[in-house]
Amino acid sequence: MAAYKESRRCSRELLSDIPLLSGLAEPVIAELLAASRVVSLKAHEYLFNIDGPVKEAFILIRGTLRRTTRLAGEAVKTLELIQSPQLLAPGEVLGAERYLSDCESLGPCIVLVVDTWRLRAIIRQDLTLSSRVIQLLAQRLRATECDVTSYHYGLSATQRVLDYLLGQAGEAVKSAGETPVTLQPSKKMIAARIGITPESFSRCLRELTDCGLIVVDGRTLYIQNAALLDIEPGTLGQRISFSRRARAEIIRPRKRLSAGALVNLCGRLRFLSQRLAVAWGLLCTGLPPAKYLVRLRQLGSEFERVLKRLEGLTLEAPLAERLAGVEDAWPAYQALLADPDATPAKAPALLRHSEVLLAATEQLTRTAVESADNPEARYVNLAGRNRMISQRMGKLFLFSDWPDCDQTAARTMDDSQAEFEANLDALRGNSHGIAEVALQLDEVAAQWRTFLAALAPDLSRTRRTHHARVVFTEGERLLRHVDTTVKLYERLSK
Secondary structure (H helix, E strand, O other): OEEOOOHHHHHHHHHOOOOOOOOOOHHHHHHHHHOEEEEEEOOOOEEEOOOOEOOEEEEEEEOOEEEEEEOHHHOEEEEEEEOOOEEOOHHHHHHOOEOOOEEEEOOOEEEEEEEHHHHHHHHHHOHHHHHHHHHHHHHHHHHHHHHHHHHHOOEOHHHHHHHHHHHHHHHHOOOOOEEEEEOOOOHHHHHHHHOOOHHHHHHHHHHHHHOOOEEEEOOEEEEEHHHHEEOOOOOOOEEOOOEOOOOOOOOOOOOOOOHHHHHHHHHHHHHHHHHHHHHHHHHHHOOOHHHHHHHHHHHHHHHHHHHHHHHOOOOOHHHHHHHHHHHHHHHHHHHHHHOOOOOHHHHHHHHHHHHHHHHHHHHHHHHHHHHOOOOOHHHHHHHHHHHHHHHHHHHHHHHOOOOOOHHHHHHHHHHHHHHHHHHHHHHHOOOOOOHHHHHHHHHHHHHHHHHHHHHOOOHHHOOHHHHHHHHHHHHHHHHHHHHHHHHHHHHHOO
């Protein structure tokens, strides 16, 4: 462990990043600085080991650490994965002479090292710090009790994964919007911490994604805050939960969906038709081909999965006919998307086919709304239209730079913008008096304004590829916000 230069000055600046130590009185800060130093670690270095003397206490400032212990038979048990600034192993530091665990860095880390005896003396002397330590130990005790309860009394694997993600998010989770959580440890390590297999961990993430609670983008997960509230009838005000299924329960594919769920499923084909065109347009613009070819394949597979799911449902004749129309329009569009030679010369044909498929999927979704026996399905459709428009605007922006596409794109963008805002006003008038839904619509409105600003020309974005990347990033954020709104209205329609 190599000490930083001017470590005391560096420590003073970094103390404010540590909730346990920030805002303490100046004499207490001075004592802590006199007893501490800042060190950096490379990946897979150990801060302390089992049976090592507790001579120094360690406070993580930045990075990711893993604490483990050894069970019978030399099996290694992960006690915790640490990513936020905090005192490591507080029970051992404040109540033991030797460490009962190992602590390893999983990547580059910055750690504050404090002499244990002087830290204990400062805690005894300062009321503010001692009360924070008591609160910290109480939180640890509560977390331990919850862990024991979850393993023995029926919490499902999905519930444990959700609880872990919320724990990583900390107090940042609000009533609306989203909270990003970056998973630095591997899936295998996280699964071991929760007590499930890596395969189960992946299935749980898929279930949370399907329920609209999270959006996965590589190693970053976006918790959709408003979706955490269970707003189905009879459960208002409760956080959504995943109970363990009974062993005798047989899971069969559902042949019918609720009206809102069916409208949402049909609407997914509508917005995927535009999302595919966005991925193709980014590829044609000159952004990294490997990334967007993979994205195109993934989106194409998702479109076909939704088609197959709809085919497996028991649909009324008018809806089945509309679904057949989508299936007829898809192959030609799919062939254009699969062409490895994406050039602006092919943009007019792809734009035309994307609009044809959009029209077919729009007819399918409208028929689902008309056949619904629940008037609330209309609002699921309005939210779904805005989800599609969030992608269509991005598509039109990309295609507006190419010959034979520019005039159509410019005219359609104005109409799409007006429709998005009208739909948003209609949704605001039907939030069912639920604060989380109203707040989520406010988040959508704010992100919509940010997205429109990203579409506008700017001297700082003179390069087309850079401008396209900015639009795509803001469009993805808008999509996550709007997709959560669709899920909320789907639940309200039940």
